[in-house]
Amino acid sequence: MIYIKSxxxxxxxxxxxxxxxxxxxxxxxAAVPGTKLIELDRLAEEMxxxxxxxxxxxxxxxxxxSLCASVNEQVVHGVPSERILREGDIIGLDFGLNYQGxxxxxxxxxxxxxxxxxxxxxxxxxxxxxxxxIDAARxxxxxxxxxxxxxxxxxxxxxxxxxxxxxxxxxxKLHEDPQIPNYAAGASSVKLKPGMTIAIExxxxxxxxxxxxxxxxxTAVTEDGQLSAHYEHSIAIxxxxxxxxxxxxxxLNDADSQELVNHLKERSKYGQRGPxxx
Ligand code: MF3
Ligand code: CO
Numbered sequence: 001m002i003y004i005k006s007x008x009x010x011x012x013x014x015x016x017x018x019x020x021x022x023x024x025x026x027x028x029x030a031a032v033p034g035t036k037l038i039e040l041d042r043l044a045e046e047m048x049x050x051x052x053x054x055x056x057x058x059x060x061x062x063x064x065x066s067l068c069a070s071v072n073e074q075v076v077h078g079v080p081s082e083r084i085l086r087e088g089d090i091i092g093l094d095f096g097l098n099y100q101g102x103x104x105x106x107x108x109x110x111x112x113x114x115x116x117x118x119x120x121x122x123x124x125x126x127x128x129x130x131x132x133x134i135d136a137a138r139x140x141x142x143x144x145x146x147x148x149x150x151x152x153x154x155x156x157x158x159x160x161x162x163x164x165x166x167x168x169x170x171x172x173k174l175h176e177d178p179q180i181p182n183y184a185a186g187a188s189s190v191k192l193k194p195g196m197t198i199a200i201e202x203x204x205x206x207x208x209x210x211x212x213x214x215x216x217x218x219t220a221v222t223e224d225g226q227l228s229a230h231y232e233h234s235i236a237i238x239x240x241x242x243x244x245x246x247x248x249x250x251x252l253n254d255a256d257s258q259e260l261v262n263h264l265k266e267r268s269k270y271g272q273r274g275p276x277x278x
Contacts, residue, residue: 002169002177004195009102010236013171013197016053016099017234017245020106023047023095025248027067028110033087040093041067041080048097056096056103056174063218068094068107075203075211075220075228076165087113090123092230096174103174105199106246107232118206119227122159126204126229129153129182133167133200134235137242139193143178147187150202160209162228165220167200170234192237197245201232 005013026047027040045066048055055066063077070078070092071085078092085091089112096105109123129150136149154161167180181187182202192198205211207226214221222228236243 002190002193002196003171004193005171005197005236006195009171010195010197012100012102013104013234013236013245016097016102016104017106017247018104019048019051019053019099020095020097020104020234020246021248022051023097024093024106024108024246027093027095028108031085031091031093031110031112033085033113035085037069037071037078037080037083037085040069041065044095051097051099053097053099056098056105060174066095068092070094070219070228070230072227073222073225075162075205075222076230077218077220079216079218085112088115088119090115090119090227090229092228094230094232098174101172103170103172104234104246105170105174105201105232106234107201107230109229109231119229121157122204122206122227123229125154125157125159126202127231129202129204130200130231130233133180133182133202134233134242134244137192137198137200137235137237139237139239141192142188143180143190143192144184144187146192146200147181148184150182150200151184154202154204160205160207160222162203162205162209162211162220164211165201165203167198167202167232170197170199194237194239196237197234198237199232199234201230203228203230 094107133150169176205228207224210223234245
């Protein structure tokens with residue numbers, strides 16, 4: 001069942017989305033060489049609670065943390081540990097929270113210090129795939145149109161699109177209908193309507209699309225050990241332009257975040273040159 005959100009519900013989705021963006025920006029800032037994954041998880045949880053919100057992932061089918069932190073060949077659902085980030089790593093930060101009954105869910109992949117050109121390309125292609133998917137998320141289009149848009153960005157690079165994990169509706173539950181696969185053949189012809197809110201989240205591997213899950217029963221890694229990237233936004237379908245609920249732009253006016261966002265925008269264009277923001 002697909003829920004159409006009322007204006008009041010959309011207002012709450014905007015609020016929770018903004019908070020998600022704030023947390024992700026802070027996490028991106030903190031993801032520098034020497035940082036432990038568990039410290040990022042703690043930061044995410046502390047910020048969330050300070051907003052009067054609840055982490056969406058903690059307790060979700062037994063997941064014990066607030067953040068999923070997936071490093072290098074880890075695709076999604078990386079479990080925060082004592083692992084220390086090193087120069088050259090890329091880290092997928094996937095985070096959701098529940099504010100006044102409504103969830104926001106978003107993910108970014110960031111470079112830890114200087115990373116390889118291959119990593120930069122993978123990240124920028126995955127991010128462009130997300131934005132292409134968002135651009136196709138318009139009333140009258142179908143779920144398959146979104147998937148097709150994502151696939152068409154990735155295909156020319158011969159990267160692997162992960163099939164096992166998909167985007168989803170989002171609202172009072174973290175995962176609602178419909179499922180939003182990142183490849184056309186897996187997608188439905190469900191029509192998008194104004195008031196639907198969905199999370200679009202392409203996961204793209206440098207090599208094979210195939211993944212396996214580690215013995216911790218959460219961490220998904222690429223089968224061939226090559227790098228993977230993941231970006232996600234929660235969005236609302238409108239009468240016109242798709243509305244990004246978890247946009248980093250929404251924290252642009254926050255003085256603390258201003259410099260950081262500019263920096264991230266700069267390095268996410270085509271290169272993740274230069275050091276992480278201090
Ligand atoms: N952001 C992911 C998703 O959209 C991860 C949630 S899985 C959890 O589905 F168990 F960690 F919550
Ligand atoms: Co999600």
